[in-house]
Amino acid sequence: MPPAMSELTFDLHFSDYSKSVVAAGGLPVELTRDADVEGIVERIDGLVLSGGADLDPSHYGAEAHSQLGQLEQDRDEWEFILFAAARKRSIPILAICRGLQLVNVAFGGTLRQHVEIDEGAGHPQWDVDGRTATHDVEVVPGTLTSSLLPSKWPVNSLHHQTVSHVGKGLIVSACASDGVVEGLETPERDLLAVQWHPELLAKPDPTFQWLVREAEARIA
Secondary structure, eight states: OOGGGTTOOOOOOOHHHHHHHHHTTOOOOOOOTTSOHHHHHHHOSOEEEOOOSBOOGGGGTOOOOTTOOOBOHHHHHHHHHHHHHHHHHTOOEEEETHHHHHHHHHTTOOEEOOOOTTSTTOOBOTTSOTTSOOEEEEEOTTSHHHHHSOSEEEEOOBOSOEESSOOTTOEEEEEETTSOEEEEEOTTSOEEEESSOGGGSSSSOHHHHHHHHHHHHHHO
C-alpha cells in the first residue's frame, strides 16, 4: 500500500449482497457507521444484516472460547443499534449468518462459539467454494420460510458458530439434519434470518425476493 494511503480507513462490502438485492428487483444502498442510525433507517425500506466476524461473547454473558475468531466490537455495537432502530420502524429485515446470530442475541439468546467440521452436518466448510451447497436444511411447516422455500433446501455452510439457546419470541424456521438452527423469524413475519449465505447461491434468491417485496409493500 502506498504511504499516502497507509493511515486511511476502509469500509469493505462483498458485492454479492448488493447483486442479490438487484436481482430481486431492489435498489441496494451500502451503509456506513459514520452516519446517524436514525437518519439511516428513515431513508431505507428494508435492511440486510450481513455475515462477518464473530460476535463478542460478552453480549450474551459468556467467556471467550479458544477458537473464537477476530472480534469487531465497534461493528457489534453499531449493528445492535441499527437493528433496534429498524425494528422500531417496522421495516423488513433479512439477517444472514452473523446477522442471524446477532438477531438471536438481541432477543436474549446465546451462541455456541465453535463447531468443528467433523461434527454433525459439517458446518464450517471452509475448503469448499461458497457458491456450492454442502447440505440440506429442513424447513419448518407453517413458517414464513416455508412459504418461500420447499421442505428441503440445499445451502452452503460458512459458519463455525451456531445458535445455542433461541432468543425469546423467535420462531425456529429451518434446521440442519443434526438439529442446528439454520433459520429464525418473528411471528409478525417482518424478520427473516438464515444461517447460510443465500447471496452466494443462485440468483434471484427467494429470501432476497421476500425482502424486496416487503419493502415495496410498505412504500406502496
